[in-house]
Amino acid sequence: MFLLNILYIPEFILTFGALTILLVSVFLKSKSFKFSLYASVFLLFFTFIIVLINHGNNFFNYQPLFISNSFISLFKLFIIAGSLFCLLILEKYFKDLDLEKFEIPILIIFSVLGMMIMISSNNLMTMYLGIELQSLTLYVVATTQKNSIKSSEAGLKYFVLGALSSGILLYGCSLIYGFTGSMNFIEIKNILESTLSLNIGLIFGLIFVMVALAFKVSAVPFHMWTPDVYEGAPTPITAYFAIVPKIAAICLFIRFLMEPFGNFWFQWNQIIIFLSIASMILGALAAIKQDNIKRLLAYSSIGHVGYILIGLASVSESGISGIIIYLLIYMVMNLCIFSILLSLKINNHYVESIKSLSGISKKNPIISIVLTIMMFSMAGLPPFAGFFAKFYIFIAAIESKLFLLAIIGVLSSVIAAYYYIRIVKIMYFDDSENNYTVILTFKSKIIIFFSTVFISLLILKPSLIINFSKMASYSLF
Numbered sequence: 001m002f003l004l005n006i007l008y009i010p011e012f013i014l015t016f017g018a019l020t021i022l023l024v025s026v027f028l029k030s031k032s033f034k035f036s037l038y039a040s041v042f043l044l045f046f047t048f049i050i051v052l053i054n055h056g057n058n059f060f061n062y063q064p065l066f067i068s069n070s071f072i073s074l075f076k077l078f079i080i081a082g083s084l085f086c087l088l089i090l091e092k093y094f095k096d097l098d099l100e101k102f103e104i105p106i107l108i109i110f111s112v113l114g115m116m117i118m119i120s121s122n123n124l125m126t127m128y129l130g131i132e133l134q135s136l137t138l139y140v141v142a143t144t145q146k147n148s149i150k151s152s153e154a155g156l157k158y159f160v161l162g163a164l165s166s167g168i169l170l171y172g173c174s175l176i177y178g179f180t181g182s183m184n185f186i187e188i189k190n191i192l193e194s195t196l197s198l199n200i201g202l203i204f205g206l207i208f209v210m211v212a213l214a215f216k217v218s219a220v221p222f223h224m225w226t227p228d229v230y231e232g233a234p235t236p237i238t239a240y241f242a243i244v245p246k247i248a249a250i251c252l253f254i255r256f257l258m259e260p261f262g263n264f265w266f267q268w269n270q271i272i273i274f275l276s277i278a279s280m281i282l283g284a285l286a287a288i289k290q291d292n293i294k295r296l297l298a299y300s301s302i303g304h305v306g307y308i309l310i311g312l313a314s315v316s317e318s319g320i321s322g323i324i325i326y327l328l329i330y331m332v333m334n335l336c337i338f339s340i341l342l343s344l345k346i347n348n349h350y351v352e353s354i355k356s357l358s359g360i361s362k363k364n365p366i367i368s369i370v371l372t373i374m375m376f377s378m379a380g381l382p383p384f385a386g387f388f389a390k391f392y393i394f395i396a397a398i399e400s401k402l403f404l405l406a407i408i409g410v411l412s413s414v415i416a417a418y419y420y421i422r423i424v425k426i427m428y429f430d431d432s433e434n435n436y437t438v439i440l441t442f443k444s445k446i447i448i449f450f451s452t453v454f455i456s457l458l459i460l461k462p463s464l465i466i467n468f469s470k471m472a473s474y475s476l477f
Contacts, residue, residue, distance in 0.1 A: 010047045010076065011116055017043040018109040025102040036102035037091055040109050044084040051076045064184055067122040070475040071320075074468070075119050075251040078327060082244040083112045085335050088443045090236030093342050093350070099144055099234065108240065111137040115248035119255065124173040124183040127252065131169065131216070135162050138245060142233045154232025161225045165215035172208025175201055176260075188260040198264055206261060210271055213256065216249035219309065220278035223302050230298035235350060238294055239338035242301050243331050250305075250327065254312060254320060258476060265315045272313040273405060279306030280412040287419045293341065293354050296419060297334075300378065303416055304330055310393050310405055319396035320473035325465055326389040329377075329455070333386065336451035337374050339444045340367060345437040354423060359432030367438060368427045370452050375424050377455045379417040385458040392466075 021039045025032040051073055087105055094100055111134045118130025139162060143155030177183050179201040180191045192198070198206070215222040230238045257268055283303020290296040308326055311319035344351040344360075344367070351357065361368035377386030390413060397406040440448070458465070 010051050010080075011113060011120075013047050013050060014043065014109060014113045014116070017047075018106055018113065021109070022103075022106050025106070028102075032102035033094070033100035033104075034091075036105045037087060040105035041084060041087050043109065044080050044087070044112070048077065048080045048084065051080065065123045065126045066117075066120050067185075068120055071472045072120050072251070072255075074324065074472040075247065076116055078247050078331065079112060079115050079119075079244055082247060082331050082335070083108060083240070085447055086236060086240040086243065089239065089335075089339050089342055089441075089447065090234075091443075092439070092441055093234065093236050096350075097145065097234070101144065104141060104144055107137045107141050111141075112244070115245065119248055119251040121252075122185045124177060124185075127256070128166075128170060128173055131212075131252075132166060134245065134248065135166065138162075138241070141237050141240075142229055144237065145234050148232070150228075150232035151234070152232075154229040158225050158229045161215070165212045165222070168208050168215075169212030172205045172210075172212065175205030175208065179205065185255075185260045189262070192260070193263060198267060203267065206268060207271070209256065210268065213249060213253045214275055217246055217253060217305050217308075218298075218302055219275040219305050220282045220302060223279070223282070226302060227295045227298040230294045230301075231292055231352075235294065235338065235342055235352075238297075239334065239342075242297060242334050242338070246301065246305070247327050247331065250308060250323065254323070254476070257312065258315075258320075269313055269315060272309055273402070276306045276309035276313055276405060277408055279303060279309065280409055281306075284412040284415040287416065290419070291354055292352055293357075293423075294352055296354065297337070300416070300419075303412065306412070307390055307393050307409055310397050310402070310409055313405060314396040314400035314402060316396055316400055317470070317473050317476075318392070318399055320476055321466070321469040322389075322392035322396045324469035324472055325392050328465060328469075329385045329389040329458075332451050332454050333374050333377055336370065336448055336455070337378075339447045339451075340371055340374075343367070343438055343440045343444055345439065346435065348437070354426060355430075356432075357423065358426050358430035360436060361428045363436050364438050370448055371427065372424050373452060373456055375420040379420040380413050381417070383456075383459040385455040388458060388462055 021036055021043065024039075025036045028035050054073070087108060094104070114130050114133030114135075114137065118127055118134065121127040121130055139155060139159045142158050143151055145151035173183070176188065179199060180188050182188050182191060211222065218226040230241060233241060257265070257272075261268060279302050283299050283306055287296050287299035287303070290299060308323050311323035311326065313319070341351060346356055373384060377384035380386045380390040390409070394406045394409055397403075397409070
């Protein structure tokens with residue numbers, strides 16, 4: 001029975017699968033990258049099916065260390081799906097740049113394993129180990145382009161600042177353990193319920209952990225690594241950074257604050273409000289002057305984190321439901337945008353400059369239309385899905401009487417719309433002599449098609465994502 005149960009535990013499947021792929025790839029030589037890539041895709045797909053079948057049920061519900069519910073299972077599905085699609089779009093890029101190293105898909109698998117451990121952790125130590133497993137693999141994949149100074153610089157900055165945040169996280173965990181005598185989330189909650197307030201040591205511990213998690217989601221003022229890492233890393237890895245680790249860190253952020261410290265929301269809520277406001281404002285203003293599209297998307301992601309944190313600041317079921325809706329739409333939009341960027345070349349070089357997009361509407365109208373839809377959706381303009389993402393977040397803020405937060409969110413959305421619409425203006429109204437080469441693989445075409453349909457037609461049936469987000473958020477409360 002125990003061996004049968006192991007087959008239903010996604011973490012075990014990923015561990016043994018990744019080790020098997022690693023052992024086989026070592027002996028394949030020239031075909032090792034292709035085998036590693038497609039074996040990793042199959043492994044993630046199989047794991048996705050296992051999580052989907054056992055959604056909300058866990059055969060490994062060992063509460064001292066791990067826990068599972070519908071909320072955690074849904075985020076596991078997001079993480080696996082995002083990683084799977086990022087792997088599907090990286091093959092051609094890595095071939096063109098001669099970066100076909102079989103270790104890269106395996107490292108991504110191990111980072112997914114770390115994320116799944118950290119979001120299902122019910123203990124401060126397993127949470128820390130999950131974060132470190134994820135972080136160490138991401139430090140390596142950020143520097144895969146060794147002949148690029150920007151890539152090496154990005155990886156070094158990420159490593160140094162990541163190590164600092166890990167130290168802060170560990171110190172915060174030690175303070176919480178020292179003042180409660182337990183590392184288990186449920187036990188910490190029960191101990192704190194017997195007190196009417198947090199003592200100064202626990203407050204410092206809580207703040208340190210929040211700082212480390214704010215670094216992981218790249219919330220202001222702990223965002224300084226994001227633009228450089230996004231610009232320096234290979235574009236498919238940037239897509240991965242922009243989507244998957246952010247989703248995992250948001251999930252852990254919610255669980256850590258809502259479960260052990262849920263009864264003391266009034267003491268951490270002000271910090272979340274500050275992080276949200278700072279992220280929205282900086283994300284809206286700093287992106288205006290950017291010329292590199294990857295740096296622009298980095299500041300855009302910082303702004304989106306600000307909107308997501310509004311849902312957490314509302315401390316309500318509708319707020320958490322809004323976060324789930326937002327993350328799903330955010331993932332789809334980014335996958336589509338990066339799929340397009342990985343299909344565009346000028347003089348045999350991948351497009352990274354925003355000005356390089358000038359005049360593309362005349363040479364490839366379909367790509368420009370899709371990119372326009374994504375930019376309008378990122379800006380939150382109706383009737384596209386991005387509008388619903390922000391709408392439900394702002395509704396949650398208003399229901400919780402966070403009127404100032406909702407107003408700042410709307411104003412920052414208006415400012416941010418400038419640099420999204422600027423890209424559309426460059427595509428349609430700026431002339432260019434650039435000789436574009438558009439090479440869309442079958443996988444990219446599928447991703448772009450379904451992403452565009454989802455973003456454009458969600459208005460016809462928004463209840464599809466509203467219902468499951470409410471079910472998942474209900475399990476958290």
